[in-house]
Amino acid sequence: MISSDTQIEDNLSQNNGLAIINSKAPFSSDYGKDALDVALIFGSFEQKVSLFFQGDGVYQLIANQDATLVSIKDYLKTFSAFKFYDIEDIYVCQQSLVNRQLDETFHIEDVNVLASVEFGLALNRHQHVLRF
């Protein structure tokens, strides 16, 4: 059992700013791009922001995709700029990858693959959450 009451309290007492949950596939809606815009603005205002990928949102991280093939602006390319915005905490839900038979090959580096409980605990360390 990973989560004890003490650990949950420890998590809540930390303020890691904003968590953005990405839950939608990249090219069937604007959600991924809208979430990216929010993340980059928080980064440029030097506010702490972490990114979480869950459900169909994990498709946003999968390598070798080309949005221009379906005439969409390739906003996923901008993910490689996260480090310039000090966005370093990026988490992906392992179970969501498994459910979709995706391996852990991402188009950006330093992505943390977390089991469901750890994913939830990491989310819990944030004061605010936005979901797209």
Place this chain on the structure above:
Amino acid sequence: MKTLAVVVTTPPYSPLTVTALSYVETALVAGINVIGVFFYQDGAMHANENISIASDEYQAIAHWQRLQQQYQLPLHICITAAEKRGIACDSIDNEQINKAFTVSGLGELVELTTRATRLVQF
């Protein structure tokens, strides 16, 4: 003092907007300091003066307007989201924009988030 900020991403004709309005009004009536509502994604459509919803349906825009007047509740729309949805934001006195709303950018969302004890998204 504890502060609340709200993000609305649903359009004025969405039942989810009714939930957002009930939530915000209940908070205001309870004396909670609601520092502002930020309208993002389809939420930006609330500021479009040309939207006309049948009179026997829920009038979300009129209710936001009422809360803004009664409680001086700041209502911010995201300019990029608004322009993408046909609301021209090139001038302040544009008749297409509902006067209850302030045209803002995502920077305003950063501002609200950093000032808020709690942020709630609809």
